[in-house]
Amino acid sequence: MENLIKKTARDLAKSKKVIALTGAGVSVESGIPPFRGKGGIWEKIDPMEFAHIDSFMRDPAKVWDILIREMKDVVEKARPNDAHIGLARLEELGILSAIITQNVDGLHQLAGNTDVIEFHGTFALQRCLKCAKKIETAKVSLDEIPPKCECGGILRPDCVFFGEMIPPQHLFRSSKISRECEIMLVVGTSAVVYPASNIPGDAKKSGAKIIEINPENTPLTGSISDYIIKGNAGKVIKEIVSEVELLL
Numbered sequence: 001m002e003n004l005i006k007k008t009a010r011d012l013a014k015s016k017k018v019i020a021l022t023g024a025g026v027s028v029e030s031g032i033p034p035f036r037g038k039g040g041i042w043e044k045i046d047p048m049e050f051a052h053i054d055s056f057m058r059d060p061a062k063v064w065d066i067l068i069r070e071m072k073d074v075v076e077k078a079r080p081n082d083a084h085i086g087l088a089r090l091e092e093l094g095i096l097s098a099i100i101t102q103n104v105d106g107l108h109q110l111a112g113n114t115d116v117i118e119f120h121g122t123f124a125l126q127r128c129l130k131c132a133k134k135i136e137t138a139k140v141s142l143d144e145i146p147p148k149c150e151c152g153g154i155l156r157p158d159c160v161f162f163g164e165m166i167p168p169q170h171l172f173r174s175s176k177i178s179r180e181c182e183i184m185l186v187v188g189t190s191a192v193v194y195p196a197s198n199i200p201g202d203a204k205k206s207g208a209k210i211i212e213i214n215p216e217n218t219p220l221t222g223s224i225s226d227y228i229i230k231g232n233a234g235k236v237i238k239e240i241v242s243e244v245e246l247l248l
């Protein structure tokens, strides 16, 4: 493990074209539970019943009550952890150019990364189903469930539900930067949700080195990934960044 940290630091220090693909695991140490694996949200509730656009449209109050209310509480309390802070430092050092994140918690931006593709949208905003107006989630009162816009329309998170398209501009830009990068750090994702799960394979096909950071193996491990650094993102990324700083 020690030499993989040093090996990654050496590769990063030499590259100007590093991007990261992150998932829920990068925010676990900020107190936001993952979806799968131990403590995962989908271990308790069925994503098809609560996170699919059809279920939301059928019963928005239920989805607000069971899923979104808790998400609002947890995300509002969350702060960037060492993983987010380390990735922001890599941008500051001119090494990491962009992050494609599946997360909707806004913690990469809060940590200081300036080029973040929110592949599954953002929980920071709610969107009115009727007039499409966007309102900051922090300003939405939960006195009435589901919350309503001034126009009377029901509000929904500005996230991508199962059953919905990824915003085309995110698909296009993610594919472009994945084909151009030399190294892709794949941090805290189970790599099972399409089309995000295809991104490391696209980068690999274009010659990038794929480095996973995750306590567990994923479907990428041993096939798409050049290697995996087993461990929690906070500790691993912090160690990588301190090694990089010694080399610069």
Ligand code: APR
Binding pocket: 022, 023, 024, 025, 026, 028, 029, 034, 035, 036, 037, 040, 047, 102, 103, 120, 187, 188, 189, 190, 191, 192, 193, 213, 214, 215, 216, 218, 231, 232, 233, 234
């Ligand atoms: N550091 C790094 N990785 C971690 C940590 C940690 N501290 N804790 C857990 N992990 C890993 C788990 O081993 C797992 O591989 O993070 C991953 C979390 O996987 P998921 O919960 O499936 O999250 P993600 O891959 O982002 O899910 C993709 O599924 O439900 C949808 O829209 C949702 O964006 C989400 C998508």
